[in-house]
Amino acid sequence: MTGVGFLGYAFMGRAHAHALRRLQSTGDDPPRLVAVTGRDAGATRAFAEAFGFARWATDWRDVVADPDVEVFENLGPNAVHAAPTIAAARAGKHVLCEKPMGVDASEARAMLDAARTAGVVHMCGFNYRFLPAVRRACEIIGAGDLGDVLHFRATYRQGWGADPGRAGAWRFDAAQAGAGALGDLMSHVVDLGRHLAGEFETVAGEITTFVPGRSVDDAAAAVVRFAGGATGVLEATRFATGEMNRFTWEVNGTRGTLAFDLERLDELWVNGRRELVMPEGWWPAGHGLAWEHSFVFELEHFLAAVAGGTAVAPHGATFADGVRAAEVCEAIARSAAEGRRIATTGP
Amino acid sequence: MTGVGFLGYAFMGRAHAHALRRLQSTGDDPPRLVAVTGRDAGATRAFAEAFGFARWATDWRDVVADPDVEVFENLGPNAVHAAPTIAAARAGKHVLCEKPMGVDASEARAMLDAARTAGVVHMCGFNYRFLPAVRRACEIIGAGDLGDVLHFRATYRQGWGADPGRAGAWRFDAAQAGAGALGDLMSHVVDLGRHLAGEFETVAGEITTFVPGRSVDDAAAAVVRFAGGATGVLEATRFATGEMNRFTWEVNGTRGTLAFDLERLDELWVNGRRELVMPEGWWPAGHGLAWEHSFVFELEHFLAAVAGGTAVAPHGATFADGVRAAEVCEAIARSAAEGRRIATTGP
């Protein structure tokens, strides 16, 4: 009956709240929705009532200070990731922070330091690691069935970049978001690259802003080398006209090939064969999973770690993984600015 | 705050319970989970506790008699559809019954009569009508954008027929299920055929049982004529080896073509173009829907009808639609037995 507090009630707030409510009816240790904080009192209150949070507040310090809150989830814009999350960790709360962590790698490192010092469980919200097809891919690679990984290619294509009204305005403001497609989409690409193909060694990238005057990037791309010898091609854009949420990736190994498309997320293509992946205890295969279910699996995993049953890593992303994603993204941006390959080996 | 009672806690019980819990956090009028009944006391109790039902019982009469139950959902095996549903209707409960309604058309008609006599709201659980892509297909056809419907072809392929352990044993027992693929899968095909292409006029069918000694059919197929002039080809099988839940259909009209695959249920193919369909208030398109969400939309629609806001028909299936699906399935079986085309025009 772990008590959970939220910062944020918008896109990610809804996704996490639905996931926790689902876990209330399926998990051994159903979570309690204790408190939520947001800047807009009316919206925060409505959200709390809809999902059954016991309390709500407009000052995040109230949630951080709440003794019933054991887990603090930071689901707000990137600019409000660092301070509340650090405060929560210092208050002894276990912490989950949405990706990308903070507005830059420096903030991410500060959050990691705080969590480590406090000794709390920490997770960075790279939810795609928890999709059953991705988990199955990890198992296949981990078992050696793909041989040595040679190539990782991934492209995250969205098409709404010319239509800022579709997403929160904060996403186009460097002060609020830190970066554009680089932080929002490329961070997912980088994290799955590390998860599936191993640590990055070098990157050579390009960053583009198509809309004059926009303070964040619209698209980012890189060719990379992994420490294990693989090479990779990464791309993230908000200007793939007509595309919705098309995150595709492929892994070529010496013994086989995996392929995935987020818009058909039940499906893992294993050596040219379509497998419909469905976890135990859900539905018969072919009855479908959705994007929102990634959060159910993510939070189930995180709450188990909080309860002491399992570690967040290596299956889930810790704050250390959040730091690495931010570092690689920054290396891509620096490579683009300086016109040269950048080394970015992890710890 | 409509009070809901369930008969059944298995496959359909879980699907409906998850859907109702989701509606508790999104609807204007959150439903209350009042009571559930099942034959296995331990399982019924565990289900009630997991999903937050206030009460549970092993005698369905207790749920039917419960004054807090305003809506009675019959989610049990086909053989226990008729009596409890009729009793519930007579007790003034609004009733939702899973498909196929009862073990034959005669039972379905008795349920319809009871619901009409009682004046309660009634719905037959043809959940696929509520998939956003199917709803969009109906809009396109209804708007005349497809012109006159000429062809409807649909095949529901599952592959577990040789492995009865995968599904409930009752599904292979004629006394419990009434029919096999004909009732379980073809009923969906027939209902969507009526929904998309209009009322049936004639059917010519074949019914097959591949496994010696099995009392229900394993596969069914028919060529049909619709009252509106279209022709159709329908198939349902549990012996499409390797297939999971592959319900595909196409509609050809004089002005265009629609195509759908249940295993990629976000996608409607409109004149060769893939559209990702996502309803208002959910997630951005491309973030996916799952099979289980069909029940959320279905129950939202039903509860709105109970609350008086809307009618179940024509968007949702009433008991009259359940009767028609049963009649058409029986006509297919009769055509197979008699080796001739059978007229089956509706009321």
Next chain:
Amino acid sequence: MTGVGFLGYAFMGRAHAHALRRLQSTGDDPPRLVAVTGRDAGATRAFAEAFGFARWATDWRDVVADPDVEVFENLGPNAVHAAPTIAAARAGKHVLCEKPMGVDASEARAMLDAARTAGVVHMCGFNYRFLPAVRRACEIIGAGDLGDVLHFRATYRQGWGADPGRAGAWRFDAAQAGAGALGDLMSHVVDLGRHLAGEFETVAGEITTFVPGRSVDDAAAAVVRFAGGATGVLEATRFATGEMNRFTWEVNGTRGTLAFDLERLDELWVNGRRELVMPEGWWPAGHGLAWEHSFVFELEHFLAAVAGGTAVAPHGATFADGVRAAEVCEAIARSAAEGRRIATTGP
């Protein structure tokens, strides 16, 4: 250096002529293009010159009488299949006739009788048997890798039925064509059904003409039983709006499933895995084959049979197969007319 004579220079004439020219540069025994006959002198002459036929004539008897013609290919409209083909067989020519053979099964039987009596090699132009993916499917089934065949489902969808200008006008004239989609498309469906799933036992069908006043059918469909115990669903239509040449079929066996789409004819889907099939001596797999290549393989096979190396059957279709296709199509038509299941077991 087998000498070949053609009746017909239109759609099929071009397809066969290109195929023979290709065989001139790849086969061990390059064919000679001796003579072509057609009703339009100018068009026949132009065709002869383009493809290098030594002679041309407007009277088919000239080609039948030509001593250099060893093989007579009848590539004209259905109504001119029977008499010239029979005359050619009686003149001792080996004969290839396009499908459907003649305007009805009676004509097909007369052609078969003539060829048998004359003792010449005979082939019916069911070219899809020769697609490498289809041939591979036969091998898989023949080797028992699919187990017992349970289901065959096939739909041949074209969409130009409302636009008769696209195809030859004779195709809409019962006197010239015999039938519409039934003869043109369903004959292919029936032949591949026999080839992949075995002989037909019964059919129950529907035939439709959507365009008032048209003397041939626009669409045909049937549910069928095979002698080996499988069931099937067959459909052919010229009114699948927007579709080009979409002949899809699937075979479910007790041990696996095959799937094919003519519009992606390199690809055979074997148990959910896409295989790119390419015959020996052609290009590396993935470099593609086209519809027209089916005629290269067909004619290579036929000329080898003429040269005495191999038999046409069972890989290729003989006139006996052409008769059976016509008989099954007629049984479908009769079933539609009489509203009952028709037995149509072969010899």
Next chain:
Amino acid sequence: MTGVGFLGYAFMGRAHAHALRRLQSTGDDPPRLVAVTGRDAGATRAFAEAFGFARWATDWRDVVADPDVEVFENLGPNAVHAAPTIAAARAGKHVLCEKPMGVDASEARAMLDAARTAGVVHMCGFNYRFLPAVRRACEIIGAGDLGDVLHFRATYRQGWGADPGRAGAWRFDAAQAGAGALGDLMSHVVDLGRHLAGEFETVAGEITTFVPGRSVDDAAAAVVRFAGGATGVLEATRFATGEMNRFTWEVNGTRGTLAFDLERLDELWVNGRRELVMPEGWWPAGHGLAWEHSFVFELEHFLAAVAGGTAVAPHGATFADGVRAAEVCEAIARSAAEGRRIATTGP
């Protein structure tokens, strides 16, 4: 009746010979196959006889000196591109050279200089420009229907790199081939990038040799900027395990998106809609084209240019385009070696 001479009788020799033979029966001005040269006398003679070349020789100078040869096609390994092609141009022959032109950009430039000085028609064998779907893509982009081009992403995946026996051994020998995947596959990617998205401005690349001791690269990748403002991601590999000939590309413009897959080369995806592209005078759409047909279109175009009817550019690739492809590939290699972005603006 243009007379054509070949250098080379292997993979490309066969592809071009089949194409010319097809043009003999369809073009207004059927080409004559005059002479072929190759190092292996027996193989050269057999090739000449199979395809109907009037003469053959083991010394390429004989073909270059042949007065009946008006067009000289260099279809040999990269190392024998330069000298014979230059000699042929100086002898006043129109020249077609397979890609990549020579073993490096320097050789390519020498060939271009010779052709320009001689005033002969010249074409570089980038056959994929001539696929009908690619041509249609160019038309769409040229008509402005895609708006401004923002992104070009292309990956050429083959999987036989660990199995050198599958292709000619010369392809793995730097002295014979110049480069590996970079020259063989990336040159196609670069040429289509220029063709669809415009001239390159900068590249940042990585080159990899997975097999120890191999003198050519196995894989290459780059992020690029185009002069028109678009960005691109390019990849070519012979180590995409299990892939055959998977050259996929996408173009995102401000108003739409195009997508293509070489293994389904009839299909152009235009704003999410599949179009089956078939040129006039071929078959009805849906009847398929194959890789080998690209050479028919290419040679038809080249022979028309030789006959004076049309220019090779901009639709076809001239030697200047061959030079640019080589320069961009070299820039990718230099970028990889030096670890920095390289400017590579064209003339």
